[in-house]
Amino acid sequence: MHCPNCxxxxxxxxxxxxxxxxxxxxxxxxxxxxxxxxxxxxxxxxLASHGPGPGVAAAPWTSCPKCGGLLDQESVLATALLACxxxxxxxxxxxxxxxxxxxxxxxxxxxxxxxxxxxxxxxKRALQSLTREAGQAGRSRHQPCAEHVWFWTLFFSAALFFAxxxxxxxxxxxxAPGQWAMPPGTTWMFxxxxxxxxxxxxxxxxxxxxxxxxxxxxxxxxIRSLAIGLVEVSGRAQPEHxxxxxxxxxxxCVLFSYTVEERRTSGKETRWETIAKGTSQEPFHVRDTxxxxxxxxxxxxxxxxxxxxxxxxxxxxxxEATILGLLKLGIAVxxxxxxxxxxxxxxxxxxxxxxxxxxTAQEHQGAAESMDNSARLYIGSSxxxxxxxxxxxxxxxxxxxxxxxxxxxxxxxxLAILCLLLMFKLYGAVQ
Amino acid sequence: MNGTFLVGLVLVFGIIxxxxxxxxxxxxxxxxxxxIDKAWSNIDVILKQxxxxxxxxxxxxxxxxxxxxxxxxxxxxARSAYSxxxxxxxKAKAENQLTRALGKLFAIAEQYPDLKANxxxxxxxxxxxxxxxxxxxxxxxxxxxVNLYNIRIEQLPAVWVAQQVGYRARPLLAVxxxxxxxxxxxxxNRAA
Numbered sequence: 360m361h362c363p364n365c366x367x368x369x370x371x372x373x374x375x376x377x378x379x380x381x382x383x384x385x386x387x388x389x390x391x392x393x394x395x396x397x398x399x400x401x402x403x404x405x406l407a408s409h410g411p412g413p414g415v416a417a418a419p420w421t422s423c424p425k426c427g428g429l430l431d432q433e434s435v436l437a438t439a440l441l442a443c444x445x446x447x448x449x450x451x452x453x454x455x456x457x458x459x460x461x462x463x464x465x466x467x468x469x470x471x472x473x474x475x476x477x478x479x480x481x482x483k484r485a486l487q488s489l490t491r492e493a494g495q496a497g498r499s500r501h502q503p504c505a506e507h508v509w510f511w512t513l514f515f516s517a518a519l520f521f522a523x524x525x526x527x528x529x530x531x532x533x534x535a536p537g538q539w540a541m542p543p544g545t546t547w548m549f550x551x552x553x554x555x556x557x558x559x560x561x562x563x564x565x566x567x568x569x570x571x572x573x574x575x576x577x578x579x580x581x582i583r584s585l586a587i588g589l590v591e592v593s594g595r596a597q598p599e600h601x602x603x604x605x606x607x608x609x610x611x612c613v614l615f616s617y618t619v620e621e622r623r624t625s626g627k628e629t630r631w632e633t634i635a636k637g638t639s640q641e642p643f644h645v646r647d648t649x650x651x652x653x654x655x656x657x658x659x660x661x662x663x664x665x666x667x668x669x670x671x672x673x674x675x676x677x678x679e680a681t682i683l684g685l686l687k688l689g690i691a692v693x694x695x696x697x698x699x700x701x702x703x704x705x706x707x708x709x710x711x712x713x714x715x716x717x718x719t720a721q722e723h724q725g726a727a728e729s730m731d732n733s734a735r736l737y738i739g740s741s742x743x744x745x746x747x748x749x750x751x752x753x754x755x756x757x758x759x760x761x762x763x764x765x766x767x768x769x770x771x772x773x774l775a776i777l778c779l780l781l782m783f784k785l786y787g788a789v790q
Numbered sequence: 791m792n793g794t795f796l797v798g799l800v801l802v803f804g805i806i807x808x809x810x811x812x813x814x815x816x817x818x819x820x821x822x823x824x825x826i827d828k829a830w831s832n833i834d835v836i837l838k839q840x841x842x843x844x845x846x847x848x849x850x851x852x853x854x855x856x857x858x859x860x861x862x863x864x865x866x867x868a869r870s871a872y873s874x875x876x877x878x879x880x881k882a883k884a885e886n887q888l889t890r891a892l893g894k895l896f897a898i899a900e901q902y903p904d905l906k907a908n909x910x911x912x913x914x915x916x917x918x919x920x921x922x923x924x925x926x927x928x929x930x931x932x933x934x935x936v937n938l939y940n941i942r943i944e945q946l947p948a949v950w951v952a953q954q955v956g957y958r959a960r961p962l963l964a965v966x967x968x969x970x971x972x973x974x975x976x977x978x979n980r981a982a
Contacts, residue, residue: 578934584927586832
């Protein structure tokens with residue numbers, strides 16, 4: 360049974376008078392079945408003269424703890440209580456039983472009890488019960504499943520066995536004299552780099568695979584019912600205030616990203632060196648059919664198609680728009696002289712373009728729970744969680760990640776093994 | 791032995807890659823399973839908010855709908871049934887019952903113009919309607935989460951890992967047949 364006020368479980372307390380009382384551990388009141396109250400008042404016949412009256416501790420809609428029906432307000436000997444018409448039980452608010460007994464004096468035997476003691480015992484028993492349940496839950500949570508233990512033991516044992524075989528064979532080879540006839544040279548360095556690159560590529564593939572699995576495992580949320588935590592939404596991008604302008608093309612947009620690179624030559628080698636890079640930080644809204652939510656793009660990973668990138672190679676005079684763009688970004692062009700080749704790349708999200716956002720939904724400071732999501736929440740970055748903004752759909756994103764994962768996880772080990780094989784072949788380890 | 795070394799080397803790489811892949815599958819299953827629990831908890835949060843609004847609603851309606859005791863009791867009983875329920879199935883059943891009772895109450899309230907004009911009633915009704923929209927969205931989200939989990943544990947090679955660690959398919963939140971029927975409205979104050 361539950362307390363009609365706080366819905367906590369009622370605790371059964373044995374009494375000297377006979378029946379077990381159902382008492383709320385929060386001290387809101389106690390429940391008596393039909394007729395039980397007669398055992399707690401001296402003149403129980405006086406209880407018969409009662410009827411509807413004012414004043415009750417609980418709300419009028421309270422439901423009966425025993426049968427679930429509605430409780431009616433009643434007044435018995437000037438004591439307010441709630442009575443259930445269906446099961447004839449009474450809900451007595453704290454203090455009412457004592458008051459009732461005091462009002463119904465004068466019977467064959469004196470009845471004395473301490474109502475406060477009932478509540479103390481109920482509170483104590485509720486606490487003991489909670490402690491016992493927590494201990495049992497902890498024990499069951501920490502008991503390892505026998506099946507899991509066997510599976511992982513066999514798995515790791517097999518892996519360690521094979522690793523030990525290889526180690527023994529390798530140590531024997533190293534100790535054998537005359538095997539390392541050729542001194543390490545440039546080729547060996549390249550091959551060693553190839554091995555490390557292969558391992559690195561495999562690790563990168565695993566990181567991409569984790570990201571792909573994360574995107575696959577989170578369903579898309581409707582914006583009006585966003586919950587706090589990692590979420591995935593899709594909708595149209597809209598500016599929070601005025602539209603932004605992409606730095607080089609001047610395209611009106613809600614978000615842009617840019618990279619400025621300069622071509623530098625060193626002997627025979629030519630490389631592009633990044634001299635400036637950045638992303639706009641102004642928040643924007645994403646709106647779907649159910650509502651809109653603010654997105655704060657700080658620290659987001661942007662996945663935008665290259666087709667909107669604009670490049671310009673300058674050898675001589677920069678176009679006016681590019682000079683203005685560079686100046687806006689705080690890159691001075693005055694000291695540039697002679698020939699210089701730069702490459703300016705920008706990508707952007709246009710207004711009303713469909714975007715995909717995966718990030719952490721968080722509450723604005725001071726937001727109330729009663730506010731709707733568009734006022735209460737925003738999506739931003741959070742330590743340890745992915746934050747992705749893309750104008751590709753989820754399906755396109757996954758497709759793009761899929762082939763990268765296959766290439767990395769497949770190509771990485773192959774590259775590492777090939778380089779290792781070559782290393783051992785060069786140094787006579789493989790005959 | 792050199793041939794053995796080569797084979798062993800390839801095996802080591804293969805084992806390491808498989809090991810890491812299997813760990814990745816296990817982690818994904820754990821994430822999918824926890825996503826379901828989180829999705830249910832998020833429904834629970836909104837249900838609690840709706841429950842907190844019900845006393846105000848019944849109190850306001852009580853003053854006007856004096857002859858609709860049965861309808862008001864059904865709302866209260868459904869609320870109590872949810873409080874007594876202990877698992878997801880029972881809670882879902884109780885919530886369906888409550889949604890049905892509320893739908894009936896709001897439909898009957900249309901017959902009481904004084905009640906409809908009451909600002910407190912309108913505020914509570916709007917709040918509950920908004921919460922019910924959120925509940926509907928989150929139920930769909932819960933079912934999406936369960937669906938992703940169920941698909942994943944039946945796909946190769948995750949099915950082998952799932953069987954070893956004891957992950958089983960979970961049921962979707964379904965609407966009972968009785969709740970799909972139209973609500974029958976009986977007005978206590980209908981003129982003969």
